[in-house]
Amino acid sequence: SQTIHQWPATLVQPVGSPLSLECTVEGTSNPNLYWYRQAAGRGLQLLFYSVGIGQISSEVPQNLSASRPQDRQFILSSKKLLLSDSGFYLCARQTYNEQFFGPGTRLTVL
Amino acid sequence: DQQVKQNSPSLSVQEGRISILNCDYTNSMFDYFLWYKKYPAEGPTFLISISSIKDKNEDGRFTVFLNKSAKHLSLHIVPSQPGDSAVYFCAASALSGGSNYKLTFGKGTLLTVNP
Numbered sequence: 001s002q003t004i005h006q007w008p009a010t011l012v013q014p015v016g017s018p019l020s021l022e023c024t025v026e027g028t029s030n031p032n033l034y035w036y037r038q039a040a041g042r043g044l045q046l047l048f049y050s051v052g053i054g055q056i057s058s059e060v061p062q063n064l065s066a067s068r069p070q071d072r073q074f075i076l077s078s079k080k081l082l083l084s085d086s087g088f089y090l091c092a093r094q095t096y097n098e099q100f101f102g103p104g105t106r107l108t109v110l
Numbered sequence: 111d112q113q114v115k116q117n118s119p120s121l122s123v124q125e126g127r128i129s130i131l132n133c134d135y136t137n138s139m140f141d142y143f144l145w146y147k148k149y150p151a152e153g154p155t156f157l158i159s160i161s162s163i164k165d166k167n168e169d170g171r172f173t174v175f176l177n178k179s180a181k182h183l184s185l186h187i188v189p190s191q192p193g194d195s196a197v198y199f200c201a202a203s204a205l206s207g208g209s210n211y212k213l214t215f216g217k218g219t220l221l222t223v224n225p
Contacts, residue, residue: 004153032210043114043199043217044154051210059212090153097142097161097203099213101153 003027004102006091012108019064019078021105023091026072032094033074035066036101039087050074081109113137114202116216124224129187131219133200136181140202142211145174145185148197148218157198158185190223197221 003026013019025031035047046059048066056066063082067075074091086109092099115134123129131145141162146154160167160174160183167174173186187194200216 006153034213036215041217043116044201044213044215046212046214049210049212088151092153094211097211098144098156098159099211100156101146104151104153106151 004091004093004100006089006102006105008105009103010106010108012110013081014110015083016080019076019081019085019107021076021089021107023074023076023102024072025074025093028072028093028095030071033068034092034094034099035074035076036090036092037087038090044090048076083109085109112216113140114200114214114216116198116200116219118219119217120220120222122222122224123190125192126189129185129190129194129221129223131185131187131198131200131221133183133185133216134181135183135202137202137204137214138181139204140214142203143174143176143183144201144203144213145172146199146201146215147194148199154199187221190221192223192225195221195223 005024007022034049036044038044050068064078089105091102144159145157148154158169158172158174160176176183197218197220199218201213203211203213
């Protein structure tokens with residue numbers, strides 16, 4: 001099976017602190033990977049996608065960044081968190097025309 | 111500008127009845143449509159999809175209908191069960207270079223199925 005792991009599951013961070021969220025995928029090679037954010041009361045917003053190692057495309061301007069150091073690893077980072085970065089962060093992989101999501105990380109910035 | 115719209119933030123139905131969730135889109139380049147179900151604090155789960163070359167796709171209790179001329183799709187759940195209570199997201203995609211499909215999501219509809 002093609003499993004998606006996200007770590008950590010929940011995180012509470014102060015404003016101005018750094019962030020690193022990790023997504024790892026099992027059972028597939030060279031997947032297209034995606035980072036989404038769901039803010040309170042809103043839909044899922046695509047933040048970044050990657051079609052291969054070292055290849056990152058950003059969808060919206062923000063203080064977040066993404067990296068793909070390994071084929072099955074996708075990392076979401078920030079140097080200084082803002083209050084508006086709070087939300088539910090989801091990693092997804094693409095299989096044909098569909099995308100399948102990981103369990104998500106709940107980030108609260110205080 | 112919202113390219114995928116779910117105009118009903120919530121819907122309540124009785125167990126055993128039909129649930130109809132609606133979705134409208136504006137981008138005529140979208141050629142593939144998906145429905146996801148999401149429970150609180152969990153990732154969305156893929157439910158069913160439909161290609162723009164079809165107008166109906168059925169999978170068990172779930173049927174998706176696509177009306178391309180109206181740029182409208184709907185998800186029918188028959189019969190509805192209490193376990194179907196969740197937020198349902200409509201999503202649309204268009205091939206955006208190579209094999210990369212970017213999904214555009216609606217804001218979701220909270221379905222509550224009452225016993």
